[in-house]
Amino acid sequence: MHDVVIVGAGPVGLFLACELGLAGCSVLVLEREPQPQSPFKAEPFGMRGLSGASVGAFYRRGLLPQLLSASGMSEDPGAPTASPLRGAGHFAGMMLDPARIDVDSLPYWLPSPAPRSLRTHLEAVETVLSERASGLGVDIRYGVAVTDVTQNERGAVAHAGGHTYPARWLVGCDGGRSTVRKLAGFPFEGTEPQFTGYSMQVTVAVPEKLDFGFHLTPQGMYLRLLPGHLAMMDFDGGAFDRSRQPTLDHLQSVLRRVSGTDVTLSEVQLATTFTDRAMQATTYRQGRVLLAGDAAHIHSPLGGQGLNLGIGDAMNLGWKLAATVRGHAPQGLLDTYTRERRPVGAAVLDWSRAQVAVMRPGPYAQAVQGVVRDLIGTRDGTTYVFERISGAWIRYDLGGEHPLVGRDAPDLHLEDGSRLGDLMGDGRGVVLDFSAEQSLRPAAKNRESRLRYVAGAARNDLGLGAVLVRPDGVVVWADGRTPDRPAFEAAVSEWFGDPES
Numbered sequence: 001m002h003d004v005v006i007v008g009a010g011p012v013g014l015f016l017a018c019e020l021g022l023a024g025c026s027v028l029v030l031e032r033e034p035q036p037q038s039p040f041k042a043e044p045f046g047m048r049g050l051s052g053a054s055v056g057a058f059y060r061r062g063l064l065p066q067l068l069s070a071s072g073m074s075e076d077p078g079a080p081t082a083s084p085l086r087g088a089g090h091f092a093g094m095m096l097d098p099a100r101i102d103v104d105s106l107p108y109w110l111p112s113p114a115p116r117s118l119r120t121h122l123e124a125v126e127t128v129l130s131e132r133a134s135g136l137g138v139d140i141r142y143g144v145a146v147t148d149v150t151q152n153e154r155g156a157v158a159h160a161g162g163h164t165y166p167a168r169w170l171v172g173c174d175g176g177r178s179t180v181r182k183l184a185g186f187p188f189e190g191t192e193p194q195f196t197g198y199s200m201q202v203t204v205a206v207p208e209k210l211d212f213g214f215h216l217t218p219q220g221m222y223l224r225l226l227p228g229h230l231a232m233m234d235f236d237g238g239a240f241d242r243s244r245q246p247t248l249d250h251l252q253s254v255l256r257r258v259s260g261t262d263v264t265l266s267e268v269q270l271a272t273t274f275t276d277r278a279m280q281a282t283t284y285r286q287g288r289v290l291l292a293g294d295a296a297h298i299h300s301p302l303g304g305q306g307l308n309l310g311i312g313d314a315m316n317l318g319w320k321l322a323a324t325v326r327g328h329a330p331q332g333l334l335d336t337y338t339r340e341r342r343p344v345g346a347a348v349l350d351w352s353r354a355q356v357a358v359m360r361p362g363p364y365a366q367a368v369q370g371v372v373r374d375l376i377g378t379r380d381g382t383t384y385v386f387e388r389i390s391g392a393w394i395r396y397d398l399g400g401e402h403p404l405v406g407r408d409a410p411d412l413h414l415e416d417g418s419r420l421g422d423l424m425g426d427g428r429g430v431v432l433d434f435s436a437e438q439s440l441r442p443a444a445k446n447r448e449s450r451l452r453y454v455a456g457a458a459r460n461d462l463g464l465g466a467v468l469v470r471p472d473g474v475v476v477w478a479d480g481r482t483p484d485r486p487a488f489e490a491a492v493s494e495w496f497g498d499p500e501s
């Protein structure tokens with residue numbers, strides 16, 4: 001009997017396993033594939049863009065050096081980036097100009113060793129996470145396909161290959177076609193696809209016929225970023241049957257139509273398809289079963305958001321589920337998972353739909369495209385799109401008066417050289433008390449196993465006297481120069497439960 005069984009050892013399941021393992025839970029991960037390696041996880045197919053919020057999650061758990069190194073980045077992870085801008089991203093294939101981003105208007109941004117974006121690949125992400133998870137005692141079993149899930153009020157059971165795997169909680173991190181979601185009866189609602197997307201490793205007879213970069217065309221979009229690799233979107237209503245393997249003839253005919261060229265493919269090494277079907281579970285919890293990542297929401301990969309959304313789910317859920325397992329969660333804590341993450345997922349689905357809407361063939365969408373292109377050409381427009389892509393826009397509705405409450409905490413830097421990000425490696429919440437009186441110490445100290453109290457002056461305190469940060473890096477309380485102690489104590493009880501006896 002484990003505390004938690006996670007179905008699926010993709011990036012989200014592994015991230016969640018690390019969070020639970022860090023908090024001392026016993027965790028079993030069941031993965032259908034017999035081994036973690038796949039050509040679709042390595043470059044170019046597995047290439048993924050991580051947002052600042054996701055990179056920040058790795059940074060806070062001390063995994064940034066491993067992630068940078070596995071992603072082939074040679075830079076010194078200890079050196080804070082003076083600028084948040086790197087590979088700023090795109091909207092429906094319209095590239096952002098990093099020079100136009102108004103860094104000063106980004107809410108509460110401070111320089112940090114964690115870059116605001118990172119180009120990596122699934123293999124790197126999963127390797128870093130599975131090594132950490134194993135080091136924390138998580139049991140990861142490959143070649144175990146879960147075929148049934150049952151639950152009662154005390155726990156849930158995963159069934160696979162004639163074996164049963166009981167646990168107090170079960171989390172489906174088993175991707176877009178989630179078996180757990182279907183078996184546990186989670187309603188899944190949304191919109192049907194407009195296009196079929198293709199990602200392919202090919203030999204092109206005369207590659208110069210296709211320009212590098214993103215290309216919106218009257219028939220869809222094609223994308224050439226790496227030699228030998230192409231992606232394209234064909235507005236066929238998502239008609240291509242994904243259970244079929246696309247042939248060379250099919251790929252060439254779609255590519256010719258979408259690109260408007262007479263390009264010839266001489267060989268297809270590997271190809272995969274996807275759509276922009278956009279669906280979301282109406283709740284992320286049914287009794288003892290929860291969902292995270294693509295199991296809870298699917299949408300097109302446009303603008304690279306799915307993995308970031310899933311890592312956000314795992315970071316949000318991990319400490320809440322751990323506190324519930326260990327018996328010190330305040331009343332209702334676990335239900336805040338759906339309440340906080342579902343609106344973020346819904347917004348990402350709409351962001352994806354908005355991109356599809358401006359890419360559709362025809363004069364109306366092309367007219368909107370022109371308007372969006374003009375807006376993205378402005379400083380405000382670029383900054384707006386960058387905030388959406390980077391995750392900087394996310395603010396949970398947690399009440400509270402301070403504008404920082406509900407946001408991802410800035411990487412506050414203390415006079416002694418320590419940074420907030422460094423202080424979060426053990427998975428506890430953090431109180432930073434910049435006030436001379438250190439009046440918050442007693443309330444924090446009597447929950448020491450869940451909350452780290454740190455007093456001292458900050459190099460740039462952003463006008464704050466003190467700040468209370470959850471284990472997932474979200475600010476739940478903040479105050480000006482003279483902290484309001486009763487308000488702080490109420491926030492500590494609300495998020496961290498009763499004092500330790």
Ligand SMILES: Cc1cc2nc3c(=O)[nH]c(=O)nc-3n(C[C@H](O)[C@H](O)[C@H](O)COP(=O)(O)OP(=O)(O)OC[C@H]3O[C@@H](n4cnc5c(N)ncnc54)[C@H](O)[C@@H]3O)c2cc1C
Pocket residue numbers: 007008009010011012013030031032033047048049050144145146147173174175176178179180199274292293294295301303304305306307308309310
């Ligand atoms: C072409 C493309 C480009 C993308 N680019 C980006 C990007 O740049 N940025 C971004 O943020 N996102 C991107 N995404 C989306 C991103 O890849 C996904 O959102 C992310 O991989 C989801 O992770 P996950 O762990 O939830 O699911 P998955 O990665 O799908 O992992 C699920 C795991 O569960 C296992 N599993 C399934 N069923 C069972 C079962 N019954 N029993 C046991 N195990 C099971 C699977 O084998 C798999 O290992 C892209 C997607 C595509 C298709």
